[in-house]
Each structure stands twice: as C-alpha cells, then as structure tokens.
Amino acid sequence: xxxxxxxxxxxxxxxxxxxxxxxxxxxxxxxxxxxxxxxxxxxxxxxxxxxxxxxxxxxx
Numbered sequence: 718x719x720x721x722x723x724x725x726x727x728x729x730x731x732x733x734x735x736x737x738x739x740x741x742x743x744x745x746x747x748x749x750x751x752x753x754x755x756x757x758x759x760x761x762x763x764x765x766x767x768x769x770x771x772x773x774x775x776x777x
Contacts, residue, residue, distance in 0.1 A: 726776075729768035736761030 736757040744753015 724776075727768055727772040729765040732764040732768065733758075733761035736764065 737754060738757070740753040740755075740757020740760065741750055742753070744750045744756065747753070
C-alpha cells in the first residue's frame with residue numbers, strides 16, 4: 718500500500734469554473750456567449766494544467 722501524502726494537494730477546479738463563467742459573461746456582453754464560453758474553457762484548462770504541474774513538482 719502506498720504511503721499517504723502528508724500535505725493536501727492543490728485544486729484548480731475553482732479557477733476552471735470561474736473562467737467559464739467570466740468568459741460567458743464577457744462573451745455575452747459582446748453578443749458572442751458561446752465563443753466566450755469556449756475561450757473561458759481554454760483559459761481555465763491552461764490555469765488548471767499550470768496548477769497541476771506546480772503541485773506535481775512540489776510533491777517530488
């Protein structure tokens with residue numbers, strides 16, 4: 718059995734959700750809510766990936 722980690726991993730789900738909402742709101746303000754959603758998804762996934770990579774580097 719693997720040893721449990723003594724530290725809590727970081728989570729980027731909040732940043733993903735926030736970027737989706739923000740992208741949709743900004744896109745809707747410009748009349749393109751769907752494009753804003755997709756742009757928010759892209760930004761959120763990049764932030765999520767960055768947090769995951771930082772957390773992974775910290776655990777090693």
